[in-house]
Amino acid sequence: MSITQQYLLDTYRAQQHGESAPPAPGQHDWQVARELRDYRRFRAVVGGLPAHGRIREALGRWLHGRRPAGC
Template sequence: MGRVNATQQHLLDLHRAAGLSQPAPPPPGRHDRSVLRDLYRRLRRPGASSGPGTPSGPGTPSPSGV
């Protein structure tokens, strides 16, 4: 068999699960939205983009308090 796309693979998995009396697998892409949302939240977390060596802005105390 050649390459199959996600829909074809899902149909094969459905057929296999039905033949084995197992529950149907979730459709492809079902959890994409939650995965992308979690990734976005992780990247947008406060302080995630500012690392060591980032200059402090005016009026912001330095870590040493001086």
């Protein structure tokens, strides 16, 4: 069963029971992505790492053999 079919079934059942319809699939995806990004940045800062540019810095070290900026 696809997501769309499940959503339509849930909407139909909610209507039959007089309840409000569930949120459409994908409606909150961007909010979840932002919260995940913020959580990862928070964990980086708590762990003593820079919050921005960690992936690019790591790729630069790997590709060019550079040492980390803080060393």
